[in-house]
Amino acid sequence: MSDSPVIKTMRVVPVAGYDSMLLNIGGAHNCYFTRILVILTDSAGRTGVGESPCHASTLGLLARFQSQIEGSELLRLNATIATLFASDARHQQTAHTDDIHIPQMNPEKFYNAAAAIEAALLDLMGQHLNLPVADLLASGRQRDRVPVLGYLFYIADRNLTSMNYQAGQAGGDAWLQLRHEKAMDAQSVVRLAEAAAERYGFRDFKLKGGVHHGEVEVETVNALLQRFPQARVTVDPNASWSLDEAIYYGKQLAGRIPYLEDPCGAEQGYSGRETLAEFKRATGIPVATNMIANDWRQLQHALQLNAIDIPLADPHFWTMRHAHTVAQLCQEWGLTTGCHSNNHFDVSLAMVAHLGAAAPGDRLTAFDTHWIWQDGQQLTQHAPQIRDGHLELPEGPGLGITLNMKRVEAAHALYTSLPDKNRNDALGMQFLIENWSFNAKRPALLR
Ligand SMILES: O=C([O-])C(=O)C[C@H](O)[C@@H](O)C(=O)[O-]
Ligand SMILES: [Mg+2]
Structure with a gap:
């Protein structure tokens, strides 16, 4: 395969932003x-980029x-990725999840x-092939824009902390201001x-629950539905409700x-797959x-139990190609394709845009993205855009983005300066409730 570009350098850059x-x-x-x-560079002088959640x-x-990536031939991408999987057999024994804060x-x-x-x-392969x-x-491009939802959170009062939360921009766009202000009801x-x-x-909204008592979160969903009667509104209490409570609120x-x-x-x-199956029946x-079907083995059990309808296959914890395979499976087996998200920069936004653009069929629920909380902190020359409730596929080959290296270096310097990476x-929660600690079965404010 002598005419394949070769990967010259692999640079790993941890970066930080504000939330x-x-x-x-x-x-x-x-x-x-x-x-x-x-950040990869190849022998053709191109640069390719990917993003992931950060953990030591x-x-x-x-x-x-x-050392497995540098020197590899770009056109042998399949073999290169297979080698990574083969070199880390442990990933097959343990369920992985995005929820690094839990x-x-x-x-x-x-x-x-x-x-x-x-x-x-x-990204490099796409640039090489001009695609x-x-x-x-595998399904190829199905659409040029992907429906995404407005991911809503309750926001605590940053003034109760000594942490460096940013203030909003007064007098400008209401979103850029309100996203920093207390919103507890x-x-x-x-x-x-x-x-x-x-x-x-947006025409779709998701409320991040697991914060207040369930009654309050149902009331918030009701208020959203009343204000946006045509919208699709849902809530994600992150499994903090018991099965009985879930049935009651459901x-x-x-x-x-x-x-x-x-x-x-x-x-x-009983496992989460079993309780969700009972919830669905009731x-x-x-x-x-995004909690109980995060790898092939979990997904298999979830489907055998008929516990789920929408696996939110996040490309960051499946990989883009495996998440696309989940989307194909959804299409073939009558499920609905969706996608989970954490806070992210615009490289991830581009990854999600391409995944959504290639998801086959029309049973697609609006994809999650936290980007609206980070909008303005882009690390690329032109971040993908969300307009009319849709994430637009960036133009150009590969992921269609170009890093702004000045911003990347600044975000890296911010990361380096952080005491807790x-x-x-x-940490923040302990400003609200002394000695607060995590409990998987209780909403955060109920202590
Ligand atoms: O759907 C989810 O469970 C998430 O989005 C998990 C995230 O970690 C979310 O809870 C967050 O960022 O606070
Ligand atoms: Mg979730």
Whole structure:
């Protein structure tokens, strides 16, 4: 394969940006969030990039993989990725998950590392072939824009902390201001949704639950539905409700929401897959998950139990190509394709755009993205755009993005300056509730 470009360098750049004090079952988002960029250069003088969540163990894995990537032939991408999988057999024994802020979950970050490398290789391959990455995924490009939802959070009062949360821009766009301000009740979440809809044109919303008592979160969903009667609104309590509670709240929302996300989880010796199956039978509400079907083995069990309808296959914890395979499976087996997200920069936004653009069929639920909380902090020359409730596929070959190296170096300098580089949502939460600690079965404010 002498005419293949060869990977010359692999640079791993941890980067940081700013976040709002967003509440979830794991606590409060820190004022900083961290990510990893994998930047590859090849012998044709091109640069490819991928992004992943940041964790010390992911950085360790990437350092280990560097010698397998440098010197490899771009056109042997399949073999290169297979070698990574073969070199890390442990990933097959442990369920992986994105939820790095939830302490008991597995810290093994193999998939995060492989996903960032694979995305960077696909970016280079697309540039080499003069094709967008969406055309390299097995179904090829199906659409030029992907429906995305407005991801809403309750926001704690940053003034109660000594942390470096940013203030909004007064007098400008309402979203850019409100996303930094306290929003702890239904009315202020509706105001946030209005501002997000005005800026991005959303017709779908997801409320991050697992924060207040379930009654309050149902009330917030009701308020959103009342304000946006045509919208698809849902809530994700991250399995903090018991099965009984989930059925109780589910029956209140049935018929008015398109699906519920991880309404309950493992309890009393039953797995989350088993309780979700019971929830579905009791309420008839479709179930989405990013907690209990995160690898092929978990997905198989979830489907055998008929526990889920929408596997939210995030390319960062499946890899882009495996997430696309999940989308194909959804298409063939009558499930709905969706995608989970964490905070991210615009390289991840481009990865999600290409995945969504290549997902086959029309049973696609609006994809998650946290980007609206990071909008303005892009690390590329032109970030992909969200307009009219859709994420637009960037133009050009590969991922269609070009890094802004000045911004990347600044984000790396910010990362280097941070005392605590792994995500820890308990820190901010302890300003609100003394000695607060994580409990998988309790919403964050119920202590
Ligand atoms: O759908 C989910 O479970 C998530 O988005 C997990 C995230 O970690 C979310 O809870 C967050 O960022 O606070
Ligand atoms: Mg979720």
